[in-house]
Amino acid sequence: MNDSEDILSIALDWHKAGEQVAIATVTSTWGSSPRRPGSRMAITASGRMAGSVSGGCIEGAVAEAAGRSIATGLPQLLDFGVTDERAWEVGLACGGKISVFVEKLVADAPA
């Protein structure tokens, strides 16, 4: 089982346990980003987290965004990079750029 598969299993387990779950997926990276496209992180409304989308520098911001996607049901595409002030704020000073797609785990097809 590869790690992104493992994270999806954890997300499924959390959902079955009645948690509200969001899934974050690395879609693109440039430069020295440590996690490859397809790397995943699962986050619950109650604050549980599994997996990672960076070396640990943007997980906090991604978890915050996950909370918003859980609340609104809307997906978000987040960009972090050295040219982005937000990235410095969250500590992505390693010189990389990274895009992360955040979406809520939903029972039905979106309308």
Add this chain to the structure above:
Amino acid sequence: MRLDHLTALHAAAAARRPVAYATRLTDGAAYILPDLAAPNSPPDSPPDSPLGLLATEAAAMLAAGRTGVVTIADEPWFIESRTPSPRAFIIGAVHIAQTLAPLAVSMGFDVVVIDPRRTFAAPDRFPGIALRTDWPDEALDALNPDRATAIITLTHDPKLDDPGLIRALASDAFYIGALGSRKTHAARLERLTASGISTAAQARICAPVGLDIGAVTAPEIALSIIGQIVAARRGKLAKS
């Protein structure tokens, strides 16, 4: 992400079926490709329609094992190639295997330890690891190693190692390693030659097994082996 997609992806992974998972980054609409019989795949679309183009692009990316963002009909899609997890089949439930098996699990491998000697292949020696107690050749026939598979023989017993190696060499396994000194390996190669295995096939065997890190203890040898397997998987294996 939809729950039914998540379960379908899980089922594909369990069946070792490669699939592409395509997500439209504007709104999260997603498809599992290719599987036109599955309810969540796009309907039969003309090849030049957006979904037809998506299916073609997804098939090409899956064939190349690539994951990334592509633009289709002016919209960004994230296409993830989901290929089967790598597997590691360890022949010989010996001391080295007790460290190697959990190390391989932590590297993302599905691990099976094979040893017909039940005192060795005992669950309490390998907590959480899949064990088989049939003969190595029969076990490999049943497990059907593919090009995402590493096979390691550790028993030091030709009765167990040789049939396993012969089956391993008949497969597309990306890594085949055999424990034993240069002298042991030379004797092994003579036996394999007598069994009709070509020199070219024999050259696929990494032996003495593992990276040269001066390993002495069983856990150190396990570390050198997993290092060599990772190098082989990432295309960085320099064979001695």
